[in-house]
Amino acid sequence: QEEAQAIDQELFTEYKFSVDQLMELAGLSCATAIAKAYPPGSFTTSRPTVLVVCGPGNNGGDGLVCARHLKMFGYEPTVYYPKRPSKPLFEGLTTQCQKMDIPFLPEFPAEAALIDELYGLVVDAIFGFSFTGAVREPFGSILSTLERITVPIASIDIPSGWDVEKGKADGLQPDMLISLTAPKKAAMHFAGRYHFLGGRFVPPALQKKYALNLPPYPETDCVLQLS
Amino acid sequence: PVSSRQAFPLPSLPRKQPTVLVVCGPAQNGAIGLVCARHLRIFDYEPTIFYPKRSPDPLYRDFTTQCEKMDIPFLSYLPTEVQLINDAYNAVVDAVLGAEAEAGEGREPCAAILATLKLLRIPIVSLDVPSGWDAEAGGSGGISPDVLVSLAAPKECARRFLGRQHFVAGRFLPYDVQKKFELNPPEYPGTECVVAL
Numbered sequence: 001q002e003e004a005q006a007i008d009q010e011l012f013t014e015y016k017f018s019v020d021q022l023m024e025l026a027g028l029s030c031a032t033a034i035a036k037a038y039p040p041g042s043f044t045t046s047r048p049t050v051l052v053v054c055g056p057g058n059n060g061g062d063g064l065v066c067a068r069h070l071k072m073f074g075y076e077p078t079v080y081y082p083k084r085p086s087k088p089l090f091e092g093l094t095t096q097c098q099k100m101d102i103p104f105l106p107e108f109p110a111e112a113a114l115i116d117e118l119y120g121l122v123v124d125a126i127f128g129f130s131f132t133g134a135v136r137e138p139f140g141s142i143l144s145t146l147e148r149i150t151v152p153i154a155s156i157d158i159p160s161g162w163d164v165e166k167g168k169a170d171g172l173q174p175d176m177l178i179s180l181t182a183p184k185k186a187a188m189h190f191a192g193r194y195h196f197l198g199g200r201f202v203p204p205a206l207q208k209k210y211a212l213n214l215p216p217y218p219e220t221d222c223v224l225q226l227s
Numbered sequence: 228p229v230s231s232r233q234a235f236p237l238p239s240l241p242r243k244q245p246t247v248l249v250v251c252g253p254a255q256n257g258a259i260g261l262v263c264a265r266h267l268r269i270f271d272y273e274p275t276i277f278y279p280k281r282s283p284d285p286l287y288r289d290f291t292t293q294c295e296k297m298d299i300p301f302l303s304y305l306p307t308e309v310q311l312i313n314d315a316y317n318a319v320v321d322a323v324l325g326a327e328a329e330a331g332e333g334r335e336p337c338a339a340i341l342a343t344l345k346l347l348r349i350p351i352v353s354l355d356v357p358s359g360w361d362a363e364a365g366g367s368g369g370i371s372p373d374v375l376v377s378l379a380a381p382k383e384c385a386r387r388f389l390g391r392q393h394f395v396a397g398r399f400l401p402y403d404v405q406k407k408f409e410l411n412p413p414e415y416p417g418t419e420c421v422v423a424l
Contacts, residue, residue, distance in 0.1 A: 015296045016289040032418045072398055073418055100401050200269060203297045220270055 001164040004129045004184060007202070007210055015203065020089060022201060023058065025222065026180050027065020029198025030156050033178045033223045034066070034121070035073045037194045038152070043120035048075045051119040053108075053142060055126035055160065056083035062156050062180070063125020064093040070123075071100050078119070080105045082138050108138065112148035122146065122153045124174060126160035129184055135161055147172055154178065154194075162186050182212045183226070195227040245272045248316040250305070250340060252323035252358065253280035259354055259378070260322020261290040268297050275316070277302045279336045305339075309346040318350045321372060323358035326382050344370045350391075352376065360384045376421070380410045393424045 011017045040048035052067040054060035060081065067077040079102055084090055098104065109115045115122065124146065126139055135143065143161045146153060152175035153159075159177065162168040167189030175192040180199040187195065197214065200222045207214060217224045249264040251257035257278065264274040276299055281291060295301065306312055312319070321344060323337055341359045344351060350373035351357075359369040361384060373390045379397045397412055398420045405412060415422045 016292040018286070018289065035418045096401075099403065204268075205296075205298065 001129055001184065003210055004181065007181060007206060010206060011202075015206075017201070019058070019061075022199070023061050023089070023093075024065055025201050026156075026199045027062045028069050029180065029196075029200065029222045030062060030066040030123070030125075030154070030178045031069035031073060032221075033176070033194070033196035033198055033225075034070065034123070034154055035075075036223065036225070037154075037176055037196070038121055040074050044151075045118070045120040049119045050075050050077045050121045050123060051109075051115060052077050052079045052123040053126055053146070054079060054081040055128075055139065056085060057128065057130065059125050059128030059131075059156055059158075059160075061090055061093055062128070063123060064090070064097055066123060066125065066156070067102055068093075068097055068100060071097075071102055077123075078103050078105060080108055080142075082108070108142055108145070110145075112145050112150075115145070115149045116151050120151055122149065122151060124153050124155040124160050124172065128157045129164050131158065131160075131164060143172060152176065152192075156180070158184055158186055159190070162189070178223070179226070182210075182214060193227075194225070197224040197226055198222060200224075246316045247272050247274045247318050247320060248302075248312065249274050249276045249320040250323055250344070251276060251278040252325075252337060253282055254325065254327065256322050256325030256327075256354055256356075256358075258282065258284070258287040258290055259325075260320060261287070261294055263320060263322065263354070264299055265290070265294055265297060268294075268299055274320075275300045275302060277305050277340075279305070279340075305336075305343060307339075307343060309343060309348075312343070313348050316349060318352060318373075319344065319347060321351050321353040321358050321370065325355045325378075341370060350374065354378065356382055356384060357388070360387075377424075380408070380412065381424070394421045395424055396421045398422075 050070055052063050054063040067079050070077045079097060081104055154176035155174040156178055157180045158164055159172045159174050161171045165185040167186045176194040177187060177190045177192060178196045178198050179187055181202055200217055215224060247267055249260050251260035264276050267274045276294060278301060323340055351370060352374040353372035354376055355378040357370050357372050374392045375385060375388045375390060376394045376396055377385055379400055381395060398415050413422050
């Protein structure tokens with residue numbers, strides 16, 4: 001967790017990347033990975049509907065970008081975004097989604113069965129690698145519901161609610177994990193079908209400095225399937 | 228950047244090192260060139276940048292820092308000896324002037340740069356508008372790029388493009404904008420952000 005935070009710090013302070021830049025590339029990776037693993041034609045629901053659940057921080061921002069690109073790729077995303085930071089970055093991302101006719105739910109579906117019926121996939125963009133401590137409402141109840149759905153879950157960077165290093169045996173069990181920049185320790189506990197790497201923006205010098213040993217991305221793809 | 232790669236896949240480059248010269252003008256087109264250079268570096272090319280007139284815009288200054296920190300060299304001058312460029316690089320990315328340029332082409336250093344680019348024998352990839360072309364009428368006697376990457380949508384002058392490949396990179400445009408301007412974009416394959424026209 002510390003290394004991931006150190007890399008982020010260098011990207012922002014030394015390399016002068018803006019959060020906007022990296023968030024856009026991260027969200028695009030997530031949408032691309034999802035499109036590769038769950039093409040629209042493969043959905044069990046009649047339309048390729050996706051529920052994107054966005055948390056209160058940057059992971060939520062990644063989710064908003066992901067939702068927008070999923071729309072471009074032909075999916076029908078719906079967003080649930082209960083706790084919105086009043087910062088221009090997040091307000092802008094929200095506006096971009098709304099202007100693209102992506103609906104924002106006023107409340108979270110009450111039952112797991114309802115989610116299973118309405119959506120073919122759920123994107124977990126609730127908590128990322130900076131998460132520590134207890135889960136605050138409404139996210140506790142949301143995670144309990146998500147633990148009971150049967151449609152696949154794609155988690156962005158860290159399955160929400162997991163300890164960033166140790167995982168969580170009785171927590172969310174996503175079908176897909178999109179590790180951003182580099183896989184976190186928690187990824188060792190990931191037992192789903194698809195593990196992708198995204199966030200193809202780490203300069204070669206930084207990769208070396210932190211000994212990331214990332215396998216090469218194929219050609220100009222912004223994602224790499226690890227499993 | 229993706230379209231540059233598609234036009235010139237790494238294994239096909241004639242020189243041993245995958246060198247590319249990215250020539251960046253003073254405004255937005257140049258800034259796009261800086262972003263392109265950074266992604267080319269991530270894609271394992273060896274870009275070099277020539278950016279004689281740097282924008283004071285903080286966003287564009289950050290793009291410059293990102294490139295510098297990624298060890299992308301910045302030339303201090305563009306050789307007028309065209310053969311030197313032909314020998315050192317596989318291709319040149321023309322990010323000098325975009326659709327917004329009016330008198331820009333007449334002013335230094337753009338005029339001298341364009342004069343040099345016109346004489347190159349290695350392929351040129353132009354971003355949005357071949358620099359020096361009028362965005363609507365097109366260019367006669369201007370540079371002749373091999374590849375054109377139209378940003379958002381092709382400009383009027385693209386009708387006069389005679390090079391090998393024309394890509395459109397406009398997948399980020401929201402539908403209501405596309406409809407409002409009657410853009411009728413082509414279908415983008417899969418998750419690609421560019422499509423060859």
